[in-house]
Amino acid sequence: MAEPKELPQFPEPYWRDNIDFPSFPKLEESIKADVGIVGGGIVGITAAYLLSKQNVKVALIDAGVILNGTTGHTTAKITAQHDIIYDEFIKHFGEDKTKLYFHAQMEAKAFIEKTIQELNIDCDFSEQDAVIYTNSDEYITQLENEKKAYDQLDIEGELTDSVSLQVPHKKALIMKNQAQFHPLKFLKVLAEESMKNGALIFENTTAIDVEYNKHPAIITREGHRIVCRYIIEASHFPFYDGQGFYPTRMYAERAYALAIKAKKKFPGGMYISAETPTRSLRSAMLDGEEVWIIVGEKHKTGQGKSTIEHYQALLDFAEEHLGIEEVLYRWSTQDLTTLDKLPYIGRVSEAEEAVFVATGFRKWGMSNGIVAAKILTDLISEKNSPYADLYTPSRFQADPSLRKFVRTNADVAKHLIKGKLEFTDNNIKALSADEATVTRINGKRTGVYKDKEDKYHAVDTTCTHMGCEVEWNSGERTWDCPCHGSRFSYTGEVMEGPAKRPLEQVDLEK
Numbered sequence: 001m002a003e004p005k006e007l008p009q010f011p012e013p014y015w016r017d018n019i020d021f022p023s024f025p026k027l028e029e030s031i032k033a034d035v036g037i038v039g040g041g042i043v044g045i046t047a048a049y050l051l052s053k054q055n056v057k058v059a060l061i062d063a064g065v066i067l068n069g070t071t072g073h074t075t076a077k078i079t080a081q082h083d084i085i086y087d088e089f090i091k092h093f094g095e096d097k098t099k100l101y102f103h104a105q106m107e108a109k110a111f112i113e114k115t116i117q118e119l120n121i122d123c124d125f126s127e128q129d130a131v132i133y134t135n136s137d138e139y140i141t142q143l144e145n146e147k148k149a150y151d152q153l154d155i156e157g158e159l160t161d162s163v164s165l166q167v168p169h170k171k172a173l174i175m176k177n178q179a180q181f182h183p184l185k186f187l188k189v190l191a192e193e194s195m196k197n198g199a200l201i202f203e204n205t206t207a208i209d210v211e212y213n214k215h216p217a218i219i220t221r222e223g224h225r226i227v228c229r230y231i232i233e234a235s236h237f238p239f240y241d242g243q244g245f246y247p248t249r250m251y252a253e254r255a256y257a258l259a260i261k262a263k264k265k266f267p268g269g270m271y272i273s274a275e276t277p278t279r280s281l282r283s284a285m286l287d288g289e290e291v292w293i294i295v296g297e298k299h300k301t302g303q304g305k306s307t308i309e310h311y312q313a314l315l316d317f318a319e320e321h322l323g324i325e326e327v328l329y330r331w332s333t334q335d336l337t338t339l340d341k342l343p344y345i346g347r348v349s350e351a352e353e354a355v356f357v358a359t360g361f362r363k364w365g366m367s368n369g370i371v372a373a374k375i376l377t378d379l380i381s382e383k384n385s386p387y388a389d390l391y392t393p394s395r396f397q398a399d400p401s402l403r404k405f406v407r408t409n410a411d412v413a414k415h416l417i418k419g420k421l422e423f424t425d426n427n428i429k430a431l432s433a434d435e436a437t438v439t440r441i442n443g444k445r446t447g448v449y450k451d452k453e454d455k456y457h458a459v460d461t462t463c464t465h466m467g468c469e470v471e472w473n474s475g476e477r478t479w480d481c482p483c484h485g486s487r488f489s490y491t492g493e494v495m496e497g498p499a500k501r502p503l504e505q506v507d508l509e510k
């Protein structure tokens with residue numbers, strides 16, 4: 001464990017370290033299934049569970065290991081309080097659709113509770129109120145308007161001047177009867193149940209495309225095929241676009257998390273600040289002791305300051321307001337946001353009958369992940385889903401998303417050009433261990449990382465997705481793309497899509 005107040009040297013999420021997972025084989029041959037699922041996070045595992053319960057033959061693959069992507073790096077709040085959103089949603093989608101959104105989230109919470117009871121799962125579930133707080137006059141009016149939206153939608157809430165959290169605030173908006181849990185303890189049981197029901201799970205198996213013959217097939221990097229009737233893309237960024245144009249319809253943001261032991265006792269509840277830099281707080285247990293989980297400092301992927309500075313900012317916040325006894329874990333996460341802030345859940349595009357997608361949960365993937373698994377299971381089982389139309393990726397709501405659409409894409413264009421023109425002159429030899437730089441080698445923009453054993457790793461920094469230039473992420477030791485959020489290890493391997501091919505390695509000896 002790290003010394004008090006020092007950041008752990010390597011990122012590792014609190015959730016993953018406390019739990020043993022079985023490992024699963026790599027897919028070594030072509031197989032058939034009714035439904036092929038790509039991605040072993042909350043959507044993929046829950047869909048596998050729901051479908052296998054109905055005797056549907058499921059094959060699930062994950063490019064790495066299951067439950068180690070966004071689901072393994074979450075805050076794990078099960079809440080319908082998704083920042084200040086309901087006032088905006090009513091204006092944009094109307095009251096009926098906004099109510100549907102709220103009810104979908106609350107049904108997800110009810111599903112989790114019911115499943116915990118049915119399967120007798122010990123996953124630290126507890127009911128908590130969710131709270132948005134602000135210390136900024138600018139946000140007080142927004143919280144007041146959000147409370148009016150709660151009233152209009154019959155959401156049980158309360159606007160108050162003071163809550164028990166000992167972080168300065170002038171106003172807070174409470175949403176009653178929300179919850180928190182340990183998602184990996186919950187989903188581990190769902191994965192086990194799915195396997196008992198006949199589901200097959202494969203790890204270290206990367207999907208690179210979908211091909212059609214008589215039936216659609218998932219094509220893996222090794223050239224194996226999973227021939228199936230339906231495909232679910234639960235891989236965070238869809239690996240197969242299906243002419244849905246997802247790179248132009250979503251942007252990626254990173255956020256940072258700490259798990260600490262603090263001098264102050266956690267007052268109960270789950271908190272998030274209205275203003276930026278965001279501070280999101282909840283408690284969890286570790287070996288019978290209370291731990292604070294603090295998340296914040298979001299920024300567009302590949303566009304922030306040095307990532308270690310974001311952790312430091314969280315550390316400073318925790319020290320100032322909570323008093324740190326020990327920093328136990330640090331980790332970061334990546335979230336995708338759609339143009340209108342509603343996730344895309346449904347057919348990947350109108351033309352594709354058999355391929356479904358679930359993506360763009362912003363940072364609210366626990367409830368939206370369950371919503372997605374239920375919608376997709378209903379669509380595949382040809383049952384009516386009350387929420388399918390609301391979430392369909394084929395919707396088009398021009399306003400206010402159009403403004404963001406233009407800005408998002410202008411931003412991509414800027415990074416396409418900016419990355420090509422700018423590079424530092426740093427001499428590779430001046431690098432200290434565990435540092436990286438961008439330089440030009442034989443006319444190519446090249447990223448060079450010097451590891452702890454003083455070994456150099458050089459990659460061509462041109463993202464293999466659509467050609468933007470990746471930037472170094474010092475906190476995670478990855479190359480991150482500012483355009484659509486692809487991330488690569490320092491040796492160039494794809495860690496997160498939409499890119500499918502690794503960065504080209506550069507030989508420094510030549």
Ligand code: FES
Pocket residue numbers: 247463464465466467468481482483484485486497498499
């Ligand atoms: Fe699209 Fe890099 S992720 S260009």
